[in-house]
Amino acid sequence: MEGIKGSGMNKRKNLLFIGTTSNAGKTFITGFAGKILKEKFGIKTCPFKGQNMSNYAIVCEYDKEISIAQASQAHLMNVEPKADMNPVLLKPLGEGRSQVVVRGVPKKITSARTYYQEIDDLKPEVDAAYEKLKQDYDMLVIEGAGSGFELNLKNRDLANQHMMEKEDVNIVLITNIEDGGVFASILGSYQLMSDDIKSRFKGVIINNFRGDVTLFDEGIEIIEKWGIPVLGVIPNINYGIDSEDSLAIMQSYGEKNQNIVQIGVIKYPRASNINDIEPLVHDPNVQVSFINQRTNLDMFDKVILPGSRAVIDDLRWLKKTGIYEDLKNTRAQVYGICGGYQMLHKQINDPLGTESGAGSSDSETGLGFISGNIEFKVEKVLKRQDYNLYEGINVHGFEMHTGVSDSHPVFFESPKVKGSMVHEIFHDDNFRNWWLSSGTEKNLQQWSFRNWKKGIQDNVAAQLAEIIDWERMLG
Structure with a gap:
C-alpha cells in the first residue's frame, strides 16, 4: 500500500459522488473511480466520506475505527485506510441510539435528536480530516450519503451539502435505473442545486442498467437536452468489493466444487x-x-x-x-x-x-x-x-x-x-x-480469495474505464 504524499504536480479539484437515492451505487463507483483515476491518469487518489452510518467497520492504522466501505475504497486505490477517510462514523445500537466514532475514536452513545443538535461540533472535525488528507493526495474521491438533496437535513448533513458547498469540490450525480423514476430523480436533483453547485456539476452516471444499454440512447438524448451531461450508463455488474448494507446482496458468482x-x-x-x-x-x-x-x-x-x-x-x-x-x-x-x-x-x-x-x-x-x-x-x-x-x-x-x-x-x-x-x-x-x-x-480445490477478488476488481475497472467519459468528468 502507498503512503506517499501527493506530488503537487497533478493536483485536481476533489470529486464528490452523490446519489439521487440510497442504493444508487455510490460506494462502488466512488471506489472504482479512485482506482481508475490513479491507474489511468496518474492522479494520487484517496477516499473520503464525511459521515457514514454502519455497523460494518474495521480497525485501521493506529488502532482506530473506519467504515468498511471507506477501507475497501482505500484498498482499491492502493492506499492504507486511515480514520480521517471517514471522520464521523455512526454505529446504530437500536432504539434511536448510536455510538459516535470521531476520527477513529469512539466518543459517546447518543440519540438521533442529540446528535443533530450537536452537529456543528462535528463539522470542524470533518473539515480538519478533509484538509489533512488534501495535503497528502492529489484528489479526494468523496462519497455522499443516501440522497444528496434532503432539504430538511441541509444544515445537518456532513456527507452531501457540507461537501458540495466547498469550492474545491466538483460533483457527479449517480442514479440507479433499476429503482425507477430515473428522469424525475435526475432532473429534480439538478433543479435543487444552487447556481454555484451547478457550476461545478460534471454530469450524471446511470447505474445498474439490465440488458442492452443502447436501448437507453434516447434517454441519454432527453437528459442532455436538459443541459445535464450523461457520463456513462453502467450495466448490472458484480463489483467484487465489500458491501456494508445487507446480507441479502452477498451472493456467490462462481461455480462450486462438487465435494462441497x-x-x-x-x-x-x-x-x-x-x-x-x-x-x-x-x-x-x-x-x-x-x-x-x-x-x-x-x-x-x-x-x-x-x-x-x-x-x-x-x-x-x-x-x-x-x-x-x-x-x-x-x-x-x-x-x-x-x-x-x-x-x-x-x-x-x-x-x-x-x-x-x-x-x-x-x-x-x-x-x-x-x-x-x-x-x-x-x-x-x-x-x-x-x-x-x-x-x-x-x-x-x-x-x-x-x-x-x-x-x-x-x-x-x-x-x-x-x-x-x-x-x-x-x-x-x-x-x-x-x-x-x-x-x-x-x-x-485450490483457490485464493485475494487473487479472485483482485481479478474481479481489475475486470470491473477495465469495463468502467471504457464505459465512463473520464475526460469529460475531469474537464
Whole structure:
C-alpha cells in the first residue's frame, strides 16, 4: 500500500459522488473511480466520506475505527485506510441510539435528536480530516450519503451539502435505473442545486442498467437536452468489493466444487461485520446458507456465529427461536467470531449497560461451550496485528469489542467448538483451508480469495474505464 504524499504536480479539484437515492451505487463507483483515476491518469487518489452510518467497520492504522466501505475504497486505490477517510462514523445500537466514532475514536452513545443538535461540533472535525488528507493526495474521491438533496437535513448533513458547498469540490450525480423514476430523480436533483453547485456539476452516471444499454440512447438524448451531461450508463455488474448494507446482496458468482463443505451462518437481527464470511461465500469449496429461523443444523458440516452489535439481545433471540438449543445439540462444528465467540461462554455480563448504551446492568446465560465469562467494559478493545492461533497458524486480523473473556481472551479450541475475537481470519487462505478441512475430510480445490477478488476488481475497472467519459468528468 502507498503512503506517499501527493506530488503537487497533478493536483485536481476533489470529486464528490452523490446519489439521487440510497442504493444508487455510490460506494462502488466512488471506489472504482479512485482506482481508475490513479491507474489511468496518474492522479494520487484517496477516499473520503464525511459521515457514514454502519455497523460494518474495521480497525485501521493506529488502532482506530473506519467504515468498511471507506477501507475497501482505500484498498482499491492502493492506499492504507486511515480514520480521517471517514471522520464521523455512526454505529446504530437500536432504539434511536448510536455510538459516535470521531476520527477513529469512539466518543459517546447518543440519540438521533442529540446528535443533530450537536452537529456543528462535528463539522470542524470533518473539515480538519478533509484538509489533512488534501495535503497528502492529489484528489479526494468523496462519497455522499443516501440522497444528496434532503432539504430538511441541509444544515445537518456532513456527507452531501457540507461537501458540495466547498469550492474545491466538483460533483457527479449517480442514479440507479433499476429503482425507477430515473428522469424525475435526475432532473429534480439538478433543479435543487444552487447556481454555484451547478457550476461545478460534471454530469450524471446511470447505474445498474439490465440488458442492452443502447436501448437507453434516447434517454441519454432527453437528459442532455436538459443541459445535464450523461457520463456513462453502467450495466448490472458484480463489483467484487465489500458491501456494508445487507446480507441479502452477498451472493456467490462462481461455480462450486462438487465435494462441497456445507456451512450455516446464523443471521441474528443485530449481526455485524458479516464481511468476515465473504471469502466463504465465494470459495468454490463452500456452500453458505444464512439462517434466520429454526433449521436442522445437522445438515451442515459447520455453523458460524458471526459478530453482533448487541450480543445479549441476539443471544436472547437465539433462545426465543430455539436455535440456542439446536446449537448445543448439533453434530456440526461450531465457530464463533467476536460477538458470536462471546456467546459461546458460560455467562455474559454487562454490569454498566455498556453494550446497549442504556446505562443499566444486564446479564444472560451463554451457550456454555467455554467455561469462562464475558464482561463488557467501558474501554473498547481496538487492535490490528498478527495472531498465532490453534495449531500454530499465523493470521493477520483485528479485534474490536468491549466484551472481555476472563478465561480465553483471544481464542478457544475444542474438537467440536472453535472461535476467536479476531475478525478477517477467513480472508487468510491458509487458515480458511485448514478450518474447512478440519473434521470434514473433504478434498479442497485450490483457490485464493485475494487473487479472485483482485481479478474481479481489475475486470470491473477495465469495463468502467471504457464505459465512463473520464475526460469529460475531469474537464
